[in-house]
Every structure is written in structure tokens, then in C-alpha cells.
Amino acid sequence: MAGGEGKRLRPLTDKLPKPLLPINERPLLDFLIEHSVRNGADNIIVCTGYLAEKVAEHIEKQDYGTFIRESRETTPLGTAGPLLPIKNELESEFIVLYSDVYTTVDLKKMLEFHTQKKSDATLLLHKSDHPQDSTVVTVDSSSRITGFVEKPGSEWKEHGNLTSAALYVLNKSVVDFIDTGKELDFAKDVFPQMLREGKKLYGYVSEEYTKDMGTAERYKEVEAYDAAAAKKMQKRIAVFLDRDGVINEEVDLLTKKEQLKLIPGAAEGIRLLNEKGILAIVVTNQPVVARNLVTEEQLLQIHRKLRGMLEEKGAHIDALYYCPHHPEKNHTEANNPKYRRECRCRKPNTGMVEQAAKTFKIDTKNSYVVGDETVDVQLGKNAGCTTILASTGYAGKDGKHEAKADYDCSNLNEACKLIAKLTGEKRK
Ligand SMILES: [Zn+2]
Numbered sequence: 001m002a003g004g005e006g007k008r009l010r011p012l013t014d015k016l017p018k019p020l021l022p023i024n025e026r027p028l029l030d031f032l033i034e035h036s037v038r039n040g041a042d043n044i045i046v047c048t049g050y051l052a053e054k055v056a057e058h059i060e061k062q063d064y065g066t067f068i069r070e071s072r073e074t075t076p077l078g079t080a081g082p083l084l085p086i087k088n089e090l091e092s093e094f095i096v097l098y099s100d101v102y103t104t105v106d107l108k109k110m111l112e113f114h115t116q117k118k119s120d121a122t123l124l125l126h127k128s129d130h131p132q133d134s135t136v137v138t139v140d141s142s143s144r145i146t147g148f149v150e151k152p153g154s155e156w157k158e159h160g161n162l163t164s165a166a167l168y169v170l171n172k173s174v175v176d177f178i179d180t181g182k183e184l185d186f187a188k189d190v191f192p193q194m195l196r197e198g199k200k201l202y203g204y205v206s207e208e209y210t211k212d213m214g215t216a217e218r219y220k221e222v223e224a225y226d227a228a229a230a231k232k233m234q235k236r237i238a239v240f241l242d243r244d245g246v247i248n249e250e251v252d253l254l255t256k257k258e259q260l261k262l263i264p265g266a267a268e269g270i271r272l273l274n275e276k277g278i279l280a281i282v283v284t285n286q287p288v289v290a291r292n293l294v295t296e297e298q299l300l301q302i303h304r305k306l307r308g309m310l311e312e313k314g315a316h317i318d319a320l321y322y323c324p325h326h327p328e329k330n331h332t333e334a335n336n337p338k339y340r341r342e343c344r345c346r347k348p349n350t351g352m353v354e355q356a357a358k359t360f361k362i363d364t365k366n367s368y369v370v371g372d373e374t375v376d377v378q379l380g381k382n383a384g385c386t387t388i389l390a391s392t393g394y395a396g397k398d399g400k401h402e403a404k405a406d407y408d409c410s411n412l413n414e415a416c417k418l419i420a421k422l423t424g425e426k427r428k
Contacts, residue, residue, distance in 0.1 A: 001047050001099060002017070002019040002046050002049075002055055003049025003050055003073055004050060005018075009216060012216065016054070017048075017054050018100050019055055019099035020058055021219065023222060024223055026358075029058070030062070031102065031226075032099060032102075033068065034359040035103065035107070037064075037066055037319055037359055038359055040108055041107070042066060042300060042304070043067050044068045045070075045071055046069070046071070047070075047082035048070055048072045048073070052072045055070070056072070063323070064355060065323065065352045065355050065356075071085055071086045076183065077183055078184045079098075079184075079185045079186050080184040080186045080189070080190045081178065081184055083096075094170060094172070095110075095167075095169050095170075098167070100213055100214050101166050101167060101210060101212050101213070102211050102222045102226070103165070103210040103211075104209045105206050106208065110169055110204050113204050114169040114204070117142075119200050119201065119202040120171050120173060120199040120201060121194060122168065122170075122202045123137065123167075123168055123191070123201065123203055123204065124165040124168070125162040125163065125164060125203040125204065126207060127161050129161075131152065131160070131163065132153050134151065135187060136149040136152055136156060136160060136163060137149075138160060139202075139203040143205070144201070145191075148191065148192055148195075162203060164187055166187075166212060167210065209225055211225070235361050235362065235363040236361060237362070237363055237366050237368075238278065238318075238356065238357075239273055239367065239368045239369075240281050240282075240352075240356070240369045241270075241282050241283070242282075242283070242370065242372060242376045243282050243284035243306070243320075244284070245263075245394055246263070246390055246412050247263065247266045247270075247282070247310075247412065248266070250372070250394065254288070255293045255294050255298075257305040260305055260309065262309055263392050263393075263411060265411050267310050267314070270315035270317065272416045274316050278420075278423065279318045279356075280315075280318050281317070281321070282320040283322075283352040283379070284321070284322050285346055286323060287323075287346075289339055290324060290325055290326035290339035291334050292334035319356060321352040322345075322352075323343060323352065325340070325343040325346055326339065327343075327346070347376065347378075347379045348382050349382070350379065350382050350383045353379070354383075366426065367385045367386070368380070368387070370390055370415045370416075371387075371390065372390045372395055374399070374401035377389055377401065377403040377405045380406075386406050387403070387407070388415045389405035389407070390409055390411055391408065391411065
């Protein structure tokens with residue numbers, strides 16, 4: 001939710017929309033997107049309003065490598081209303097983040113809690129140090145929400161000190177409570193109404209750092225926290241994997257999930273990386289989008305299927321980045337300027353590796369690229385990684401780039417065994 005005016009942050013927000021306020025030089029919006037991707041999100045909608053053009057322009061320029069799009073409200077609809085125009089695009093369960101709330105909460109765990117409780121709406125709750133003048137949320141022993149108490153004053157002790165941190169996991173059915181044509185607020189209108197109608201609302205209590213940075217003072221606090229947290233975060237080693245011809249069989253322009261077939265040993269290789277604590281990150285050029293052969297929505301379904309096939313064999317992909325672009329402009333049948341352009345993400349450009357490195361704090365120089373094409377080898381050289389060419393797929397015979405790989409391996413499994421050996425040696 002990135003449409004708020006940020007009145008309390010003026011004059012900072014006179015010309016700059018709140019989501020683009022920098023937290024140690026990185027817009028809060030980007031921080032939240034990275035945090036979501038780190039937690040497994042692969043389908044993100046940015047709801048804009050105030051200074052929407054600036055937010056949209058920023059999103060367009062970023063080449064995030066994931067399925068992100070903008071939905072713009074024409075009249076302000078409150079904190080809940082922006083869900084209406086996107087109601088047909090919502091997943092059965094989805095997470096709502098506000099672009100003035102900085103959070104480090106484990107979204108994966110919170111989503112698991114929501115699913116386990118069969119909750120209709122799960123609110124992130126934390127202990128407030130000023131419950132007297134806040135809306136206190138009361139819960140029973142199973143964490144089910146029993147009520148909301150507006151500014152209880154000195155009676156707060158009867159109700160506890162839990163307040164909502166404005167971060168929710170919701171079921172799609174919540175939209176039924178928003179479809180009223182009126183400006184609606186989650187805390188004041190939607191959740192109390194759901195409670196009255198017997199819906200299941202749960203409180204997820206977490207003390208992980210979450211802060212509304214709606215005032216200049218809090219904004220400073222968040223920035224100080226973020227700087228300290230960044231220093232503490234350990235750099236990790238990653239393997240950047242190509243998709244077609246490395247994980248799944250090369251079929252020359254894969255456009256349907258039914259065409260996905262795992263290359264023998266691919267899952268075993270990725271599982272070995274998981275066991276060694278090495279990040280497994282897919283970086284793939286998908287010009288099929290620019291060529292109008294698949295939509296990004298269809299590509300998302302293909303990728304979910306691929307990840308599911310690997311999960312069945314106990315192998316986990318930490319993130320998957322794709323480039324939907326193609327630079328050629330002389331195609332009248334597929335000329336969407338959103339995709340027909342130069343970009344930073346198309347391999348051998350290093351945009352996807354850089355995006356992943358920012359998100360997961362990756363030690364790129366000690367990381368690896370595994371691919372079956374010379375473009376992957378060139379990517380590895382450009383990014384400063386060690387390169388491994390797999391003899392599956394094109395087996396390096398595409399002849400597009402001159403770069404020579406540091407190592408050759410028969411397939412991904414062999415490449416991962418080599419990586420485990422090389423990183424093991426370095427650690428000694
Ligand atoms: Zn691109």
C-alpha cells in the first residue's frame with residue numbers, strides 16, 4: 001500500500017512520495033519489496049495514489065526481476081479500499097504491507113500461522129508502551145481476537161497492551177467486506193465488522209522490529225536501526241543458476257508448464273546447496289514475455305510448478321529472478337514498450353545478480369554461476385563470480401560469447417558437488 005500522503009512527514013513528502021523516502025539511501029518501498037522476496041513472495045502489487053507517477057516511474061526503472069506491477073487509485077479509498085480494483089488478482093491468501101511501516105517480521109512464519117489457524121484475517125500485534133491512547137486488541141488464549149478497545153485510558157490493564165502494527169495476512173474473502181463503495185479503514189471499519197459477523201481473526205504477536213515511520217522522529221529511529229542491522233547481517237555465498245538446460249530440459253522457448261521436465265540430478269544438486277547453507281538463486285532470461293508468447297502471470301505459474309517439482313524432491317530455490325525484456329524494437333506483432341527495451345537484467349548484464357546480492361547480502365566474489373550457455377559464462381565474468389559450464393542443454397555450443405568458463409561439469413549435480421568442495425576448502 002503505497003498511496004498515502006505522508007502529511008505528518010511534511011515537508012519531506014511535499015515532492016517525494018512516502019514510499020520513496022530513503023532509508024540509508026534505499027527507498028523504503030525497495031526495502032519492503034526485498035524483504036518480501038527474501039520471504040518467498042513472487043507476486044507483488046504496489047497500490048499507488050499520492051504522487052503515483054513518481055512511484056510508478058521508480059518501479060518501472062528498477063528491473064526488480066520479479067512479478068511486480070502498479071495499481072493506481074483515482075479517488076482515495078482509505079487503508080482498505082485499494083484492494084478493490086485488484087480483487088481479481090489477489091491470491092487466496094495474501095499479505096498487506098504499508099509503505100510507511102518498516103518491518104523485519106518473518107512473513108513466512110506469519111503466513112504459516114495464518115494458514116494453520118484457518119484464519120480469515122491475521123493481524124501483526126506488538127506490545128505498546130502507550131496502550132492508554134491506542135486501539136488495544138484483545139485476544140483469547142488461542143490468540144483469537146475477541147475485540148478492539150479504542151483508547152482505553154487508565155482501564156487499559158483490563159484489556160492488555162497489544163496493538164496492531166498495520167501488517168496483515170488476509171484471505172481473499174475479506175474483499176466482501178470492502179466492496180461497499182465507501183472509504184474504509186481496516187482497523188476502524190473492516191476488522192470490527194468481520195468480528196461482528198463471526199469471522200475468525202487472529203493476532204500474531206511478534207517482537208521483531210516493526211515501526212510506523214510516519215513522523216520525522218520515527219523516520220530517524222528506523223534509519224538508525226536499519227544501519228545497525230545491515231552491519232550485523234552476514235554475507236552469504238550463492239549459486240546463480242540458469243533455468244532451461246540446467247534445471248529443466250531445454251525445449252527452445254518454453255511456454256507451458258507441461259513442458260517442464262527436470263534434468264536428472266538437478267534436484268539432488270540443489271538439495272546439496274541447501275544442506276551446505278549456500279543460496280540457490282535462479283537467474284533466467286525470459287524474452288518469451290517480450291515476444292508475447294506468455295504473460296508474466298503465466299510465467300509465474302510456470303515458475304511455481306518448477307519450484308513445486310523441486311520441493312517434491314526436497315530441493316528448495318531461495319529466489320527466482322527473470323528478465324522479461326528483449327531489446328529489439330522491430331516487431332510489430334509484439335511491441336509492448338514495457339518489455340521491448342534495453343534493461344539491466346538481461347544476461348549477460350548483471351542486474352539480476354545485483355538485485356539478489358542486495359536482497360540476500362551476497363558475497364558475489366565468492367559466489368558461482370552455473371549455466372549451459374556462453375551468456376551465463378559471460379554473466380559470471382561480468383559479475384565477478386566463478387563460472388561453471390554444464391554440458392546439459394546447449395552445453396556451451398551456442399557460440400554467442402567468447403568467455404571461457406572456469407570449470408566444466410557434466411550436469412548441475414556435478415557442478416554443485418564441485419561447489420560444495422570448493423567452498424569447503426575455502427572455509428578451512
Ligand atoms: Zn530485463
